[in-house]
Structure formats: structure tokens, C-alpha cells
Amino acid sequence: MTSKSSTLSKKSDTKKYCPNYPGRELIIDKLVKLSIKIYEHPSVSVSNASKAKECIICSEMIAENVYANHVDRCISNSSIRSKQLTKTKECVICSEMIAENIYANHVNRCTSYLSMRSKNLKGTKECIICSKMIPEDDHAHHINKCLAQSSMKQTKQKTTKECIICFQEIAESDYAAHVDACISRSSSSTKPKPISRKSEVSCFTCSSPVSSSKTSSHTVPCRSHHIYCLKCLENSMNEYIQPNTAPVCHSTLCDYEFSRYDVACIPLEADTIKRLSNCVKITRRPQCPICSFYIDFNTMDDFQKHVASCNLENFIPCEYCHCPYNVHRLNDHSQQCRSAPRSQQLQALIDFILPRTKYLATAQQIRVFIAHRKKTRAAIEPHAIIDALAELDGAFPFDIPTLDCGICMETCIYDDIFVFGCEENHKLCYVCFENSCASKMNNNETLTCGMCNYQLQEGEIKQLRVPADRKRQYLDYQIQKTFSAYVGGSQGIIRCPNGSCKWVAEASNPNDRFQVKCPMCGYEFCSLCNRQYHFRTTCQQIPEITERWFFWCDTERGRYWQARAQQDAQFRTQLDDYERQKAANIQRNQELAERYNELLADEQYKSANCRLCPHCQRVVQHLGGCDLMVCGQNYHGGDEQSGCGKGFRFSQALPYVSATNGGPQQVSNHVPEPEQQKLVVHHDIQCDTCHDQVQGIRFDCVHCASLIFCEKCEQRSTLEHSNEIRNQKKQQHVFQLITQSLNQNDS
The missing domain is CATH 3.30.40 (Herpes Virus-1)
Structure with a gap:
């Protein structure tokens, strides 16, 4: 990439009269010399007046006695025409060069067309090189192919130029010699004497004549491009070194302030350059001629190394954060950037722009500037934003909220x-x-x-x-x-049941049941029973639901499908699937068995030793001392746990009654035999796997906000869910078996 317009930019073909045509200045200069030669040639006689000669500009046959005047007029007309042709603007949509007087209408048509095109081409993306609409799956491959073709085409175009005299395609290396030969052939009959044109450039300080050579003069990059002889320039710069003041172009006539890059370009002694650099106050960065970004550097060598290694070819802006990425990395980046929040995408753009502006800017200034461009529908693209900021000459045009x-x-x-x-x-x-x-x-x-x-x-x-x-x-x-x-107060508190965690919080209503996620260790639990949080069920129902789910997975599922298959051959498929999945269910059943055995032991202990708080129904245990108790702590302080903080007598509290039965024979009675069971339809309830209305037994995960399976999908789907929970290193989830249609669920 040699400028802001890369190989990826769409440019209109160079025309014959384009003012930026390569070599135009050289040709015009030679033509001016030729016209001067013709004017001043003394050997043209009257006898030659009748002879005609072809004009090298318009190719008309002109009498030799008026040839010089005609060439002069042709050159003037060519300049006027090229100026007229420059009154065009590049369309931001299609990149064509459009006359300024019809630019607005053209952009409106392009925008309408682009809108209609995007509606009709969903699932496709526009190739940024050839503008064709490509399916998203082939987009990256197509761009690679387009880049290769574009590079080959551009390489071929760069190797030749069209001669402005004979319009032939000439190799760049032979272009200058060919043009000289063409001009010589067209003016061979006149054989003019060479005329040397002297430059009349003078020093801005002493007004003495200077040449354009870098060894005798230096041009300051101010708006007027003032030229100084090296002696005046050195004297002027020494005046700033002594008092350590910021160097400018001229102390009274030009206030252009030198940057470190400007100082580094001055042809002075290295020691003078070093001392002068310490006087620089402005933070203007130089622009890289390759990537067109502004580069921060410590020494001139650093800047030159950047220019030598800079290469933005094959870089394409991300459609989400707008930052340029290599085409080979663009697809991977886009997949990550697509799912990132917009604030993160905006921050990525700000971070990219921040070190590449001409003048130092803050992140907040760039954020406000981008917001303003979005309101005015201006381009949100790094080069456009950086160029717009550069035109402000370091002054920020908007107020920053404070x-x-x-x-x-x-x-x-x-x-x-x-x-x-x-x-x-x-x-x-x-x-x-x-x-x-x-x-x-x-x-x-x-x-x-x-x-x-x-x-x-x-x-x-x-x-x-x-x-x-x-x-x-x-x-x-x-x-x-x-x-x-x-501690010692009567407030209700909630404490994380994780023994290694110290988190505690005040409960606004200790009697409410809600999900708690410890902000310190991340453990999720029920605010009342301290167990894994459960939806649509009470704390007292969890032991029975857990027991029933364990026996279903362990023995009752197989019995149920065997009975179903004997009743109806259509259920033979589910029975075969059950037999195939037996091995995969072993690990899940072992984990459920461990959970059930722990639950059973805990329930038996609480039945023998614990009672219920009469205020919040939490399970409490009396470890000795007087009969008075405070829910959540010792009566006289200490051993703080989750509780409502209210007092009561332990002997008057209701004993804890376990809901578990302790054996599969009782659990199996909850599921009626298929021949006794009518087909139950759970209206308005869909299975999350097959998305059909649930019929038969409904399986509802009590630890998920919403997860329901029908009996046909249950075994395979609950097993997959079990594997997901295991990978997350969480306790296994329990499913509630619902055999009757419910009008409404508890929340």
C-alpha cells in the first residue's frame, strides 16, 4: 500500500486528461520549453510559412509561422480542461468520480440501490475488492482469490505508462527517454537552440538567491513552504536553543511550530539537532507515506525503520470494530468480534486510533468525535477519522462532558x-x-x-x-x-454454606426463598435450605424428588419401558434405546447414588436431632444448654449461620420429618402401570428436544429455570444434560417426574 488508497480501494481508471496523470508535470514542462524554443528561434523564414506542421497537443496540421502561438493556446486549454475535470468527488458508495453539481443526487441513488440490494441478498456479503455479493461461507476464499488477481493486475499496470504524445504503452523504466524522443521527433524541423531556465528562489530571511539543492537550502513544511539558506536557518535555530523556547518557522512572520520530525529533517549538525529537539513543545506526529497513519518515534532511525517495514497490503477493515486486519486473520477475528458487545468493539477502534493521530488526543475526545460522526452519518473508519482530526490542527471542536x-x-x-x-x-x-x-x-x-x-x-x-x-x-x-x-443483633443474615468462604449479607426478608450466588466463591444455593437452588419446588419437597429421580434412573426406567413395549409395539424403539444407553448411564447413576446416600444419611440425622424454626421453617439443632434458641446463631452469640435471627424455645418447635421413603418399592408406586394409566397430555407444554407437546410422563429439571423433556426424549436428553453439568464441575441436577397435567406451576 503506497497511500491511503490501497490495492483494496476502488479507483477509477486514469484518463488521458486526468490532472494526476503520471508524468504530466514532466510533459507540460517539456512542452513549455518547446514553445519557448519555437518562440525564440530566429531562423524561421517567410518561405516556410506555407509549410504545415502537426500540433503535438491536438494533432491538427498548423502552419509553421503560427505554430508557436497555437501550441501555447493548446497548453493553456489543456490546463483549463484539467482544472475543470478536477471538480469531481469520489462517491462514498460506488467509488466512481462524480461531478460536484450532481454528487448529492448520485449518492442518494447509490444509497437506495444499496438498501434494496441488501434486502434481496440476505446471507451474502459484498466483496470489498470486486463489489460482487458472495455467500458468507465463500467470502474469505473469494477475497483471497480477488486479492491475487488484483495484485497481478496492478503489478501489470504499474510496469507500463501511456505516452502522452503517441499514446503507446511504454515501460516505466523507458518512459522518460521515450517522451524526450517523441518531443524531439515532433519538433525536429525547427532545430531550436537550447535555452536554460534559471530558478529565481531566494532565502526568506536574507533574500539571497538559493538553489533547490538540499545542501544549500531547506524548505519548512509550513503552509507557505518558506525556504531558507542553511546559514540563516542555523542562526535562527540557535536563537531557540539558548533560551530553550519552542522553534518556529519565523519569529515574527510565520508561527508554524516545529515538531521533532521537522527538526530531524533539518540539514544541521547532529549536536544541534539533538539540542533543538529538546526545545520542541508540540506533539505533532509525522505521517507515514505507506500506511498514511501518523507515527510516534524517538529517533529519525525509528521512523525510517517503520516506513521500511510498513506494509498494509492485504489488510481489510473488520465490519464490526472497523480496525484493519490481514485478510488471513480477518475471518477468525470477525467471529470473535461479532459476539463482543458494542462497547468493546468501540473501545477496540479507539485503542487503534489513539496512537495514530497527528496530534495527541485523549480516549474521551476520540469517543466523542466518533459519536458525532455517527450522528452525522459520516464514515466510521480509522483513516477517515484520523484525517478529520488532522484537519483540526490540534484543536478539538466539541465540548467534553465534565x-x-x-x-x-x-x-x-x-x-x-x-x-x-x-x-x-x-x-x-x-x-x-x-x-x-x-x-x-x-x-x-x-x-x-x-x-x-x-x-x-x-x-x-x-x-x-x-x-x-x-x-x-x-x-x-x-x-x-x-x-x-x-453478630449479636437480631437481623436475619445469609451466609455462604461453603465452609472455606467468609461471605455474609443481611437478608431483607429472611423468610423468603430465593437464589443466592456467592460473590466471593461463586457457589449457588437456596437462601432457606442452603442446598443447590431449586425452582418451582419447596425445600421440603427436594428430598422426595431426589429419591424418586435416583430410583427412576437406577431401576424404574427399564421396568417402565418394558411394560410400555408389551402394551404397545410402538414403544419398542424406546426400549431398544434404553438398552443401548445402559453403559452410558452408569457414571450418571453412580453420581446420583452418592448424592442420594448423602441425602438419606442427612435426612435420618435431622429426623432424629433437629426441629424447625417456627418463624422461617429453617432446620435448627439444639447442641446443649438452656432451651432458648435464636435462629441462625447461639443464643448468647457465636456460631453465626443463615437464619432469621428470631428467638424461640426448642422444646416447643415442631420436629423435622423426612420426606424420603428409603426404598424403591415405595417410589415405584408413584408411576402407575401403563395398562392402568391413561395417556396424559400436558397442554401448552413443549419438549425442549423434539418441541412436540408433552404426552405421558413429564420430566422437569428443578435446578434449571426452564428445562422440560417428554418421556421419549428423556433418557438421551437428561444424559446429555448430566454430561454438561459434570463438565461445569457442578453437582448433578435432579428431574421431577410429573405424571398428571398441572394447571399451573409453583414459581
């Missing part, structure tokens, strides 16, 4: 202000936020808002902009302070 910190009163941008969850929504900068937390922790106080007594939540502490170990220290401290505040 707020004042409530403590230090410093004005900060929105991104540097934290808003607390208190009623007043106090706002502090992150520095004051962290200082407030550190001060309260040093004083052994609970972490609160820096301006009120609002107690900080875990999510707010996680927003601190501090190292991870320091953040963990704040979180552990807040948990300990919260736990200590509840």
Missing part, C-alpha cells in the same frame, strides 16, 4: 467520576473514592460513601481503580465488617 468532584472540587470528565448508589447519588473522582476507602479502613470503619453513611456494596468496591490485590483487600475487609455488625 463534572466536579464532591470532595476535591476538581473538574473531571464523566469517565473519571464515580456515582454512588446513595439517595443523593454523590459523585467523587476515583482518587477521592480510593482515599475515602483507605481512610475508613485505617480507622476500622465500615466502607461507606465519601460524603454520607451509605454502605458500599460489593459491586461498587469492584469499581475502584486500584490493583487487584488491593481491591481484594477492600472486599474482604467490608465482608468482615458487615459480618461483625450482624
Whole structure:
């Protein structure tokens, strides 16, 4: 890629009169010389006036006595025509060069066509090289093929140029010599004397004549391109080194400020360049001629190394984050970027643009600038954004939203202000936020808002902009302070049942059952029974449902399908499937057996030793001492657990009654024999595997928000679900067997 327009950009073919035609300036200069030669040639006689000569511009036959005037007019007309041809703009949709007076109408037509085309071509993507609509599956392969063809075509085009005199395709290496020969042949009859044209360039300071050679003069890249002789330039730069002031083009007539790149390009001694670089104040970056991005560098060698290694060929912008990626990596990146949130895609674009702008900019400025371009429907593309920012000459045109910190009163941008969850929504900068937390922790106080007594939540502490170990220290401290505040009080608390975890929280209503996910260890549990959370069932129903599911998987499934197959041959398929899946069910059944045995032992122990809290129905145990108890802790303090915090007498509480039966003979009675069972239709309930209305036994996972299988899909689907849960290293899920149609489910 040699400029912003890469091999991927669609450019219109170079025309004969295009003002940017390669070699045009050379040709025009030679033609001007030729016209001067013809004007000043003294040997043209009157006898030659009747002779005609072909004009090298328009190819008309012109009398020799008026040939010079005619060539002059042709050159002028050619220049005027080329200026007129430059009044065009490239269409942002189809990339064609369109006259400015019809540009708006053309873009509207292109936009309408593109909209209709996108509706009719769903499942396809437009090739960025040839603009054809390609199926998404073949898009990456097609781009590789197009790139190869485009590179070959461009290589072929670059090797030849069209001669502006004879219009033949000439090799680039022979182009200049060929043009000279063409001009010589067209003017051979005049044989003019060579005329040397002297340059009249003078130094901007001393006005002495200077040549354009780099060894005798230097051109400053200001708007006026002022030229200095090296002596005046050195004297001028020394004036800035002594007081250590920012170097400019001219102290009074031109305020163009030098960048480090400008200083590095000055043909002065290395020591002078080094001292002058230390005086540079502006942060303007130089533009790479290959990728057209602005590059930050420490030395001139660094910049030259970048230019030498820069190669943006085969780079295509991602359609999601708009950052350019190599075509071979684009497909993998797009798959990841497609699923990323838009905020992450935007941040990727900002991170790409930030080090490549002409002037230093903040991430917030680029974010605001992109938002403004989206509102005006301007191109959201790195080159377009960077070029637009460069035209601003370091001045940002939009106001950045700011707020004042409530403590230090410093004005900060929105991104540097934290808003607390208190009623007043106090706002502090992150520095004051962290200082407030550190001060309260040093004083052994609970972490609160820096301006009120609002107690900080875990999510707010996680927003601190501090190292991870320091953040963990704040979180552990807040948990300990919260736990200590509840000890000895009457509040209801919820504590993580994971023995190695210290998390504890106040329960707004200790009698409510809800799902709790510990923010410290990630363990999920029921707020009442501390077991794996269960949907649509009470804590008292879980032991019976678990027991029934275990015996179904262990023995009753096979018996059920054998009876079904004997009753109806259509169920023979399910029986055969059951026999094939026996081996795969072994591991699942072993895990369920372990869970059931633990549950059975726990239920037997609680039946013998525990009672129910009369306020919240939690299971409590009396370990000795007086009969008075407090739910969730010892009566006189200590041993804090989940509980409602209310007192009662243990002897007056109801004993715990286990819902388990302890044997398969009782469980099997819950499933009627097929010959006694009518076909049960569960109306408006669909199987999550076959999506048919559930008939027969309905299997409902009590540990998932919604997961239902019919009896035909149950064995295979529950086994797959069991494998997924095992891979997540979680406790096996239990399914409830529903043999009757339910009008409504418990939530």
C-alpha cells in the first residue's frame, strides 16, 4: 500500500486528461520549453510559412509561422480542461468520480440501490475488492482469490505508462527517454537552440538567491513552504536553543511550530539537532507515506525503520470494530468480534486510533468525535477519522462532558467520576473514592460513601481503580465488617454454606426463598435450605424428588419401558434405546447414588436431632444448654449461620420429618402401570428436544429455570444434560417426574 488508497480501494481508471496523470508535470514542462524554443528561434523564414506542421497537443496540421502561438493556446486549454475535470468527488458508495453539481443526487441513488440490494441478498456479503455479493461461507476464499488477481493486475499496470504524445504503452523504466524522443521527433524541423531556465528562489530571511539543492537550502513544511539558506536557518535555530523556547518557522512572520520530525529533517549538525529537539513543545506526529497513519518515534532511525517495514497490503477493515486486519486473520477475528458487545468493539477502534493521530488526543475526545460522526452519518473508519482530526490542527471542536468532584472540587470528565448508589447519588473522582476507602479502613470503619453513611456494596468496591490485590483487600475487609455488625443483633443474615468462604449479607426478608450466588466463591444455593437452588419446588419437597429421580434412573426406567413395549409395539424403539444407553448411564447413576446416600444419611440425622424454626421453617439443632434458641446463631452469640435471627424455645418447635421413603418399592408406586394409566397430555407444554407437546410422563429439571423433556426424549436428553453439568464441575441436577397435567406451576 503506497497511500491511503490501497490495492483494496476502488479507483477509477486514469484518463488521458486526468490532472494526476503520471508524468504530466514532466510533459507540460517539456512542452513549455518547446514553445519557448519555437518562440525564440530566429531562423524561421517567410518561405516556410506555407509549410504545415502537426500540433503535438491536438494533432491538427498548423502552419509553421503560427505554430508557436497555437501550441501555447493548446497548453493553456489543456490546463483549463484539467482544472475543470478536477471538480469531481469520489462517491462514498460506488467509488466512481462524480461531478460536484450532481454528487448529492448520485449518492442518494447509490444509497437506495444499496438498501434494496441488501434486502434481496440476505446471507451474502459484498466483496470489498470486486463489489460482487458472495455467500458468507465463500467470502474469505473469494477475497483471497480477488486479492491475487488484483495484485497481478496492478503489478501489470504499474510496469507500463501511456505516452502522452503517441499514446503507446511504454515501460516505466523507458518512459522518460521515450517522451524526450517523441518531443524531439515532433519538433525536429525547427532545430531550436537550447535555452536554460534559471530558478529565481531566494532565502526568506536574507533574500539571497538559493538553489533547490538540499545542501544549500531547506524548505519548512509550513503552509507557505518558506525556504531558507542553511546559514540563516542555523542562526535562527540557535536563537531557540539558548533560551530553550519552542522553534518556529519565523519569529515574527510565520508561527508554524516545529515538531521533532521537522527538526530531524533539518540539514544541521547532529549536536544541534539533538539540542533543538529538546526545545520542541508540540506533539505533532509525522505521517507515514505507506500506511498514511501518523507515527510516534524517538529517533529519525525509528521512523525510517517503520516506513521500511510498513506494509498494509492485504489488510481489510473488520465490519464490526472497523480496525484493519490481514485478510488471513480477518475471518477468525470477525467471529470473535461479532459476539463482543458494542462497547468493546468501540473501545477496540479507539485503542487503534489513539496512537495514530497527528496530534495527541485523549480516549474521551476520540469517543466523542466518533459519536458525532455517527450522528452525522459520516464514515466510521480509522483513516477517515484520523484525517478529520488532522484537519483540526490540534484543536478539538466539541465540548467534553465534565463534572466536579464532591470532595476535591476538581473538574473531571464523566469517565473519571464515580456515582454512588446513595439517595443523593454523590459523585467523587476515583482518587477521592480510593482515599475515602483507605481512610475508613485505617480507622476500622465500615466502607461507606465519601460524603454520607451509605454502605458500599460489593459491586461498587469492584469499581475502584486500584490493583487487584488491593481491591481484594477492600472486599474482604467490608465482608468482615458487615459480618461483625450482624453478630449479636437480631437481623436475619445469609451466609455462604461453603465452609472455606467468609461471605455474609443481611437478608431483607429472611423468610423468603430465593437464589443466592456467592460473590466471593461463586457457589449457588437456596437462601432457606442452603442446598443447590431449586425452582418451582419447596425445600421440603427436594428430598422426595431426589429419591424418586435416583430410583427412576437406577431401576424404574427399564421396568417402565418394558411394560410400555408389551402394551404397545410402538414403544419398542424406546426400549431398544434404553438398552443401548445402559453403559452410558452408569457414571450418571453412580453420581446420583452418592448424592442420594448423602441425602438419606442427612435426612435420618435431622429426623432424629433437629426441629424447625417456627418463624422461617429453617432446620435448627439444639447442641446443649438452656432451651432458648435464636435462629441462625447461639443464643448468647457465636456460631453465626443463615437464619432469621428470631428467638424461640426448642422444646416447643415442631420436629423435622423426612420426606424420603428409603426404598424403591415405595417410589415405584408413584408411576402407575401403563395398562392402568391413561395417556396424559400436558397442554401448552413443549419438549425442549423434539418441541412436540408433552404426552405421558413429564420430566422437569428443578435446578434449571426452564428445562422440560417428554418421556421419549428423556433418557438421551437428561444424559446429555448430566454430561454438561459434570463438565461445569457442578453437582448433578435432579428431574421431577410429573405424571398428571398441572394447571399451573409453583414459581
